[in-house]
Amino acid sequence: MEAMDKRRLEDIAGVFKALSHPTRLWMVEQLFKSEQCVCEFVDVLKLDFSTVSKHLSILKQAHVIEDDKRGKNVYYKLRAKCMPTIIKCLENRKDK
Amino acid sequence: MEAMDKRRLEDIAGVFKALSHPTRLWMVEQLFKSEQCVCEFVDVLKLDFSTVSKHLSILKQAHVIEDDKRGKNVYYKLRAKCMPTIIKCLENRKDK
């Protein structure tokens, strides 16, 4: 493993780690349709505001989603556009 | 989140978790080219046999790779054929 390859592997592994929690994966799928603000996630998920915010922050740091502050709210939207394709592909991975 | 959706999310999140370690990701990329036995991974990675075996087992349980026992050796090969596409796609996720 070379140094540059190591950085690349850590970067991609970091994305997979961000996506490796069911709640975060669900959040990403919600953003396929449209952007959504933090409070909307809180309402549906019934998790603490801080918990939701941290999940979103992990996805943002991995460059899977991005935020857009407008007024009092923070709206999140999908950044990694290939996510729908990736998920569809993995759902079929057990097929021969 | 419905029950069936929950199972689907956990399944896919499990795949992402399996892929979320740099060593495991590297292993998967090695298998793009050809199958490889456990001992070959041990040689290159300089990790304990047990560590390598456990990493491979995690990838196998997530149905990303599969094993093939032949003689004294166990050979692993890629099962989720879309992995090369997925990684390529995520490498470009920061582009606008």
Added chain:
DNA sequence: ATTACATTTGGTTATATTGCCAAATGACAA
């Protein structure tokens, strides 16, 4: 059967992650 080799499993310790609470920040309204 005995030995040797390849791999897996179990146990342990160190480190990372998750979720909540409480406190801090930031933006707008009064």
Added chain:
DNA sequence: TTGTCATTTGGCAATATAACCAAATGTAAT
């Protein structure tokens, strides 16, 4: 400025993960 609402940050306890060593299993050769 003071207050209020939306969000983030810091800290804590519970749980999960990663690496090693040692022991167990499986397969093939003698």
